[in-house]
Amino acid sequence: MASTNVAHLPLYLLLLSLLITTSSSAAEAEQPVHDLLLSFKASLHDPAGALASWSSSTPYCNWPHVTCTAAAAATNTSSATVSLSLQGLGLSGDINASALCRVPGLAGLSLASNAFNQTVPLQLSRCASLVSLNLSAGAFWGPLPEQLAALAGLTSLDLAGNDIEGTVPPGLAALRALQVLDLRGNRLSGVLHPALFRNLTSLHYLDLSGNQFLESPLPPQLGGMASLRWLFLQGSGFSGAIPDTFLGLEQLEALDLSSNSLTGPVPPGFGLKFQKLLSLDLSRNGFSGPFPNGVEKCLMLQRFEVQGNAFTGELPAGLWSLPDLQVIRAENNRFSGRLPELPAGASRLEQVQLDNNSFSGAIPQTIGLVRTMYRFSASLNELSGSLPDNLCDSPAMSIIDVSRNALSGPVPELRSCKSLVSLRLSSNGFTGAIPASLGDLPVLTYIDLSSNGLTGAIPAELQNLKLALLNVSYNRLSGPVPPQLVSGLPAVFLEGNPGLCGPGLPNNCDAPSREHQGLALAATVASFVTGAALLAIGAFAICRKFRGKKSSPWKLVLFHPIKITVEELFAAFHEKNVIGRGAFGKVYLIELEDGQRVAVKRLLSSGKLTFREVKNEMKVLAKIRHKNIAKITGFCYSEGEVSVIYEYFQKGSLQDMIYAPKFTLGWNDRLKVALGVAQGLAYLHHDYTPCVLHRDLKSSNVLLADDFEPRVAGFGIHRVVREKAYRSSLDSDLNHKCYIAPEQNFTKNPTNFMDVYSFGVILLELITGRPAEQPVAKDCSDIVSWVRRRINLIDGAAQILDPSISCTAQQGMQAALELAVRCTSVKPEQRPAMYEVVQLLRTL
Template sequence: MALFKIILYILSCLSLFILSFQAPLQNQSHFFTLMKTSLSGNSISKWSTLTEGDQYCNYPGIACDNDGYVVEIDLSAWSVLGRIPNDICSYVQKLRVLRLGHNDLRGGFPTGVFNCSFLEELNLSTSNLAGNLPNFSQMKSLRVLDLSNNQFSGEFPISVTNVTSLEVLNFNENSGFSMWQLPYEVTQLKNLRSLFLMTCSLHGQIPPWIGNMTSLVDLELSGNSLDGPIPVELGELRNLQLLELYYNQLTGEIPEELGNLTQMFDLDISVNRLTGKIPVSICELPKLRFLQLYNNSLTGEIPLAIGNSTSLHILSVYENFLMGELPPNIGKFTELVGLDVSENHLSGELPKEVCKNGKLFYFLVLDNQFSGGLPENYAKCESLLRFRVSYNHLSGPIPEGLLGLPHASIIDLSYNLFDGMLPKSIGNARNLSELYIQTNRISGSLPSEISQAANLVKIDLSKNLLSGPIPPEIGNLRKLNLLLLQGNKLVSSIPESLSSLKSLNLLNLSNNLLTGNIPESLCELLPNSLDFSNNRLSGPVPLPLIKEGLAESFSGNPKLCAPVYFNSSIPSLPLCLRPNTRKRLNTIWVIATTVLVVIVGFLLFLKRWYGRERLVIEQNGFSSTSFSYEMTSFRRLSFDQDEIMKALIDKNIVGYGGSGTVYKIELRNGQSFAVKKLWAGKTKDPSSDQLLLDRELKAEVDTLGKIRHKNIVKLYCCFSNWDSNLLVYEYMSNGNLWDMLHRGKVLLDWPTRHTIAVGIAQGLAYLHHDLLPPIIHRDVKSTNILLNADFLPKVADFGIAKVLHSKGKDSTTTAVAGTYGYLAPEYAYSSKATVKCDVYSFGVVLMELITGKRPIEQEFGENRNIIFWVAQKVLTKEGIMEVLDERLSGSFKDEMIQVLRIAIRCTCSVPALRPTMNEVVQLLMDADPCRFDAFKRWDKLKEESSPTMKA
C-alpha cells in the first residue's frame, strides 16, 4: 500500500511536470492573437487562426526550437503599424531573438520585453519610437541591442553598461538625448565588439580608457560634438576593423599609434579640426580599404607608402593643406575606385598608374598646383565616371580618346594651360553630361562630332582660342541647357540650328568674331539668358529680344540696330534706317526731343502738385491712386500700371501664398499675368520722404529680376507703395504641382513627372551654382512649382529667398522660413539655411512625384512624414513597390526606383552627405526613361564601392 502511494505520487508529480511544459506551449497560440490585435500590416494579417499543434512554427518570421517553443521573431521591415503589447513575453517565455526594426511601432520603448529573461537580441531600429529609455540592468542575457534611428530623448541610458553580456550596442541617430559624455562604466562591457554612437549628442573628449576595450571591432562616434585630441590609446584596440570619428570637432594630430590597428579596413576622421601630417604608419596598414581624412587642416605630404597599398579602394583627403607630389605608384598595386585630393597645395605630375587595374570611378584632383601633361593612358580608363582636374597648371594636348570615354558623365579640364585641338573622339562620349574646358588655350575649330555626344547637358568652352564656325550640327544636342563659347575667335554667322535646343537655359557667344544677323529663330529660346555682345553682328535685332529687356546682350555690335517698326528707343541701338533718310530724321529727332522734355517737365510738376493734394485727400479718408506706386521693371512691358491696378479686385484672386495674395490679370491685349500683392509692411525709407521698397526686399527683387532661366518663373516688374508691394509675374496656366498631383483631374505619367523633376533641379542648380552670389530659395515645395501649358516647371515664390552675399559654400542665412514637411532637420532646429536645405526640400518634392502622396499623410502616423514612410518601405522589395504611385503603369518601375534613390540621398539627415543640385541634375538625367538601362550596371558598381566623394 505504501509502495502504491509512492508510485501514485511520482505519477502525479510527473503529470504536473509535463503539464507545466504543455501550458506555456499552448499559451503561445495566444501570442499570435495578441500580436494581430495590437499590430496591423499586410504581412502580419496573413497569420491564420491557430487550431492545433505547432502550426505557428511555420509562419513567416517565426522560428522554434526542437520542442516547439518560439525562440525567434523577425518582423523586420514588414510595414507593421501599432504598439508592441506589454505582455508579449508572457506567452513566448523562451524568446531569444526579437527583431522588429524598420516598422512604425510608435509610442515609447516597450518595457514588456524585460520579461523575456532569455532574450539575447533586441532590434527596434528605425521604428518611430520616442521618449525616455528605461533601466536596462535586468536584461542580463542580452547580447545585441539595436535602437538606432529612433527619436529617444532625455538622459542616455547609462544602465546598459550593466548588461555585461552585450556584444553589439547601437544607438546611432538618436539626436534627442541630452548632452552626455562616455562614462567609464562602458569598460564593464568586456565582450563588446561593436559600439555605434553616431549622432546621439555625445560631447567632451574621447577618454583614453577606451583603449582598454580590446574586444572592439567596430567603433563609430561620428556626428557628435567630441573635441580635444584623438587618444593614442586607440592604438591598443588591435581587433578594430572600423573606426569612424567624422563630423566632430577633434583637434591635434592623428596619432601614429593608429598604425598598430593591423585589422583596420575603414578609417574615417573627416570633417574635424585635425592638424599635422598623415602618419606613415596608417598608410602601411595591410588591410586598409577606405581612408577618408577630408576637410581638416592636415599639412605635409601624402606618404609614399599609400602608393604601395594592395588593398586601398578609396582615398579621400580633399580640403586640407597637403603639399608635395602624389605618390607615383598610387593605384598600381590595388583596384583603386576613388581618388579625391582636391583643394590642397599638391604639385608635380599626375600619377600614371592610377587606373592600371581598370576599376577607377572617380578621379578628382581639382584646385591644386599640378603641372605637366595628362598621361596618355588616362584615355583608356573606361571605368571612369567623373574626371576633374580643373584649377591646376596642367598643359599639353588633351589625350585622344579622353573625351570619348564610354561611361564618363563629367569631364572637367577647366582653368589649366591645355593647348592643341579638341579631339574628334568626343563623338564617342555616349554618356557624357557635362564638359568643362573653359579658360585654357585650346585652338582650332569646334569639331562637328561633338553633336554625337547626345547626352550632353552642359558645355563650357569659353575663354580659349577656338576659331572657325560654330558647327550647325550642335543643334542636335537636344538635352543641352548650357552652352558657353564666349571669349574665343569664332567666326562666321550664328547657326539657325541653335533654335532647336529647346532645353537651353544659358547661351553665351559674346566676345567672338561672329558676323551676320541674329537669327529670328533664336527668339524661341526665350526667356533664357542669351548673350551676343562684343561681336561683329549686323542688321536688325529681333524684336522679342528687345522686348525681353536684353539690351546688354547685344551691345558692342556697332552694326546692330532696332527694327524700324519698334516704337521706343534703346541707348546705343539706333533704328535701322536707310542712309538717305537718316539726315532728315535727325532734325525731327531734335524737335521731338525738345517737345518731349517740355512735356515731361510739365508732368513732373503736376505729379508733385498732385502728391500734395493726394495727402490731403488721404487724410480725409479717400483712397490712394495708382500714381502712388513706384515701378521697377526688369523687362519690356506691354501694359501700364493703371491697367494692373484696376484689375486688383476680389474676383481675380486665384490664391494666397505665404507672403501675399495672388491675382490673375487678363489685359486688353489678351496677355495674362500673375500679380502677387505682398502683405503690408514698413517700406518707407526712414532717411527719405521718397516711397521705396524695403532695402532688403528691393535688393532681393533686383537680383531675382535679372534671372533668365526657363525653369524660373519670369518676373516682369515690381510696384512699390507705402503699404504694399506688387510683383508682376508670367501667368502659368496649369497651376502648381501640388494641385496637379493631389487635386488635379489630369494624371501625370512618369515621363512627364521625370521631366518636371529635371526642370525643377535645373532651376535650383542655376540658383545655387550659376549665379554670383548664389541664391537659396528656402521654401522649395510643390505649391511653389508652377506648370505652364506644356507642363514645363518653373520655380516660383522667392518671397523668402536669400542671396548669399558672403563668399564660400558655407554661407548661411538665419531667418526662420520654410514649410513643415519640407524643412531640413538641421534648419528646423538651428535656423541656419544653406543650399543643402534646398536639396532636402527638393528630395521631398521628388518623393511626392514618385509616390503621389503628400508630405504629411494620416497613414504615415502621428508626427510622421513621407521620408519616414519611404525609409520603412524601401527595405523590402514588396515595400519598394508599395511606394510607387499605384495610379501609374508599372512599365517605368525601374526608372522610378532609380529616382527614389536620388530622393533618399537628397533627404539624408546629414547635410554634407546630400548631393549638390548640380549632382542631382546629373543623377536625374542618368535616370531618364530613354537612357536608364545603360546606367543600371554602373549604378550597381557605385553602390558596391559607395565612396563619400566631392562632386
C-alpha cells in the first residue's frame, strides 16, 4: 500500500502544482484595481510627491491624475473606464507596464514630459483596451516597437520629442483605427514603407517633422489618406517631387513640407483641391517653375509661405485677394512681374515679404491702407517709382524694407507711422532732405537711408529717438552731425558724406585755413615718418635680442588700439583673474599698463581652423557696432586655441546680479536690460550682414554698463570653433542647458528662433528674480519648467512674479511674462522674431 502511494506521489505533486498555478493566475487576474495602480506607482520615482495621495483607503477614481467614466466613478467598480494623466510630474524609474495593463478598461495613458530615460516598454502592447497613448517628451529612446501594433483600438499615438531611432515599423499599419500619429522630433531614419500609409486611412493628424535622418521620398500612398487634415513633414530629409496623388488630400487644413530637399515643380491644380486649407508652407526646399494657378480657390487660406525656393513667373494673381490671408512669404525666389493693388477694405494681410526676387513696377498704393499690415518688405527687387506717402496709414505698420531697388523721389513725410520700428530705404535713388518728422515717431529704432542721393543736414530731431541703428552713409549730406548721434554711433554709419562734420569725423566743423591745413598735414607726415623710424629701430633691437630663439607660435591681432603683448596676455591667465566659466573655457579680467581693463575669453576647444580662417571670422564679428553689443577689441591665435578680447564693464554680468544674495534691481532697470538685449539680438539677426546667430546667449553673457545699459557678449563663437567643437563643448556644460532650445538636439541647421528661446529664459530670470538653473526647486530643475507648472494656476502669476517688485509694476510684468512664455514655446514657429520682441518691449 505504501509503495502504491509512493508511486502516485509525482502525479499528486503535478496536480497540486497546476492547482496552485491556476489559483495564482485567477487571483492575479482578479487583483483589485487600486492594488494594480499602487504596484505601478511603486515602480516610479516621484521626487515631487505628485502621487503621494494614492492610497488603498481612498477610491482610486478619486485619486489625483486618475479619471474614470462618470457612471463607473460612482461605484468604483472594476468595469470603470480609466485614464491616467501623469504628464509633467518629473517621474522616472522603470515603468511596471505588467501591472498597468491588467487595469480593466484602461483607455488613456499619458506619461508625457517626464524623465524615464528608457526604451518604450514592450509590455505596453498588452494594454488591449488603450485608446490613447502619449509618451511625448518622456526621455524615451531606442527603436519604435512594432509590438504596439497589437493595440488594435488605439486612436491616438504620440511619441514626439524623444530619441526614438531606426525605421518606422511597417507593422504599425495594423492600427487601422489610428486618427493621430505624432512622431515629430525624434531620430527616425531610413525610408518610409508604403504599406504604412496605405492602411492608415483613418488618420486625421500626421506629424513626422524634425526627423532629420529620414532619407525618403514623399510616399505616394499619403495621397490615399482622404481623411487627413493636418500633415507636418518639415525638416525630415524628404527628397524628390511632390507626388500627384497629394491632390487627393482634399480635407487638408495644414500642410508643412518646409526645410526638406524637395525639388521639381508643384503639381498643376495644387490649389484647386485644397479648399479647406488654412496654412501652406513649402519654404526652404528646391522647388522650381511657376507656382500653379488655382490657389485663389483656397478661400480659407491664412498663411502662404514659399520662401527659399527657385520659383519663377508671377505669384498667383488670386492670392492677393483671398479674404482671410494674413501672411505672404515669397522671399528668396525668382518671382517677377508687378505687384497688384490690394482690396484695401477687405484684406486681412499682416505680413508681406517679397525680398530678393525680380518684381518690378511701382509699390502698390493700397499697401498702407490695409489696416492690419505690420510688415512690408520687398528689398533686392527691381521696384521703381516713388515711395507712397500713405505707406503708414495702417496703424499697425512696424517694418518697412524696400532697400536695394530703383525707387526715386523724396522720402515722404511719414507722420502717421506711429508704430514704425524699422525703416530701410538703402541703395535706391532717393533725393532731397531727410524728413525731420522722423524724429517724432515714438518707437522708431532702426533707420537705414544709406547709398542714396540725399542732401542737406541730418535733422537734429533724430536725437529724440532711442536709436539702435542710424545708417546715412554714402549720400550727399552736409553740415554738423547732431552731437548725440556722433557720440552714440560709430563713424562707419556716416561715412561717404564728405560734407558732414563733427567730433570724431574727418571734418571737425571748425575748418582751419588752407595754410593751416597744409602745415598740419606736414606736421602729421613728419610725425608719422619719425614714429615709423623709431618703430623700425625698436623692432631691429628686439630682433637682435631674440635672434636665434624660436619665434612665438602665438599671433596677436588687435582691432582697437590697446597696449598689450602676447607675454602680458598669457601671464594674466591665472586662476585669481578668472571672472567667469562657460562651455568654451574661462574668462579672465586683465588690467593693462595704462589702467584699462579687458575681458579675455580663452577658447580651449577651438577646432582646427587656420590663422587666416580665424582672422576672417573674427573680422566679421569685430565689425559689429551696436550700443547693446560688446565690442571685440582683438584676439590671440595659436593652433588649437583662440583667446578673444572684449571690452570690460565694472558691473559685471547679469548672472552676477541674479546670483547675488539679494537681487535688488528695480523693474524699470530690468526692463531696460531686457530691451537692450533684444535690440542687440535683433541687430545681429536682422540688420547686420552677414546675419550672426549668437547660439550661446545666457545671463553670464549679458554685461552691464554703469547705467544698466546691457552689452551682449559671447556671440558667434561657433563661427570660430566650428560646429563639431561647438556642440561638444555645449554638451559638457550642464549649466547652459537651461538656455538651449528643445530642438537643438535634433536639428542640423540652427535658426534665429533658438536665440529667441534663450532670450525668453533671460526674460524669465528678470521677471522672477530667480536664476535659470533651479537646483533648490523640488518640482523641476529649470526656470521654464518652473514657470509652466504655475502659469495656469489660479494664483499662478503671484507665484511667478518677483515679490520684491512693487505692485504698481505688476501689469507690465504680467505682459512681459506672456512674452517670455511665447519666446520659450516648444515649437520654434510659435516664437516671435526678435524685431517683434523689441516692438512689444518698447510698448511696456
